[in-house]
Amino acid sequence: MATGKACVMVETNKLETWDVPIPDPEAGGALVRVVAGGVCGSDVHILTGEAGIMPFPIILGHEGVGRIEKLGPGVETDYAGVPVKPGDLVYWAPIALCHRCHSCTVLEETPCENSQFFEHAEKPNWGSYADFAWLPNGLAFFRVPDHASVDAVIALGCALPTALRGFDRCGPVRMGETVVVQGAGPVGLAAILAASVSGAREVIAIDMHQNRLDVARSLGATATVSLKESPEERRRQIYDICGPHGPNVVVEAAGVLPAFPEGVDLTGNHGRYIILGLWGAIGEQSISPRDTTLKNLTIAGATFPKPKHYHGALQLAVRCQEKVPLADLVTHRFGIAQAQQALDATARGQVVKAVIDPEIS
Numbered sequence: 001m002a003t004g005k006a007c008v009m010v011e012t013n014k015l016e017t018w019d020v021p022i023p024d025p026e027a028g029g030a031l032v033r034v035v036a037g038g039v040c041g042s043d044v045h046i047l048t049g050e051a052g053i054m055p056f057p058i059i060l061g062h063e064g065v066g067r068i069e070k071l072g073p074g075v076e077t078d079y080a081g082v083p084v085k086p087g088d089l090v091y092w093a094p095i096a097l098c099h100r101c102h103s104c105t106v107l108e109e110t111p112c113e114n115s116q117f118f119e120h121a122e123k124p125n126w127g128s129y130a131d132f133a134w135l136p137n138g139l140a141f142f143r144v145p146d147h148a149s150v151d152a153v154i155a156l157g158c159a160l161p162t163a164l165r166g167f168d169r170c171g172p173v174r175m176g177e178t179v180v181v182q183g184a185g186p187v188g189l190a191a192i193l194a195a196s197v198s199g200a201r202e203v204i205a206i207d208m209h210q211n212r213l214d215v216a217r218s219l220g221a222t223a224t225v226s227l228k229e230s231p232e233e234r235r236r237q238i239y240d241i242c243g244p245h246g247p248n249v250v251v252e253a254a255g256v257l258p259a260f261p262e263g264v265d266l267t268g269n270h271g272r273y274i275i276l277g278l279w280g281a282i283g284e285q286s287i288s289p290r291d292t293t294l295k296n297l298t299i300a301g302a303t304f305p306k307p308k309h310y311h312g313a314l315q316l317a318v319r320c321q322e323k324v325p326l327a328d329l330v331t332h333r334f335g336i337a338q339a340q341q342a343l344d345a346t347a348r349g350q351v352v353k354a355v356i357d358p359e360i361s
Helices: 043-048 102-109 149-155 159-171 186-197 211-219 231-242 259-268 290-294 308-322 336-347
Strands: 005-011 014-021 028-037 063-071 089-096 132-135 139-143 178-182 201-205 223-226 250-253 274-276 298-301 330-334 353-356
Touching: 005 250, 005 336, 014 290, 014 353, 028 089, 028 139, 028 149, 028 274, 063 132, 063 149, 063 231, 089 149, 089 308, 139 308, 149 353, 159 186, 159 250, 159 274, 159 298, 159 308, 178 186, 178 231, 178 259, 186 201, 186 211, 186 308, 201 211, 201 231, 223 231, 231 259, 250 259, 259 290, 330 336, 336 353
Parallel strands: 178 201, 178 250, 201 223, 250 274, 274 298, 330 353
Antiparallel strands: 005 014, 028 063, 028 132, 028 353, 063 089, 089 139
């Protein structure tokens, strides 16, 4: 059987480049040649062990755009009914749904109880830090339109579906509302874009890095606040912009625990606080329950976007690619064997978005 390269995490903080088999697709599935594997902040948490112990060895990468090599028996369309053929580009959700469990059929929620985020690296695999991704039956993929920019789609690879999932769970941004986003990495930038196109009156980005704040403005942020300021000064600036009742919506996209109590404090009366970035930061933070009651807050988390959120993200990215510089968010490219460098650069905040490009040796 032919083999391809893949970045394999064999234990915490240890990556290796393996030659792995390239299996034919199963019935209902597809085999794709990876064009771009997005490097996500969650991958950093997975590598360091902050997100818990993984079922080693695993192929990293849950964001991908790839070109169809082979289609499994019975596959003629993508998961939105669009005809597909070998050579077409597709963008996929990283979890195969069984449609035969309580979460799938009763709750209509993800993740699926009978599916998994990672597969053993020696088995057919959908990790995107690889030459090929094997998409099993039930793992939704969507055809990328011919005029779409691959960089525009992968720039907010799982970040835009995550933001759409958050607004779906906690209520969409309404015309004229004020929104604060903690963190201007990919998830934060995705939330900024979604809030902006939804008609928010103010969209305020908070981040440590000026380059990310500049990018936030290019995607629709109307104001920025530096994390280098004190929490008191950040709050003052935000309330000066939003008014005495505070922001209607605050989105946590920072991925660090101290963001949580600050976000609760920043959220205005009758506001919504949406937790998106703390998936990989295990730990506790203190808040005052009385404050949440007095302000009548809604606090909710969201993770594991549904296939419809990936489809919506693809459509939004393609629609916006000429209006906002989405493709320019991809600032760094690395080969499969350079995945450690990609993750290190992401952890240090040196990149806006890094991708794994299998053609780079």
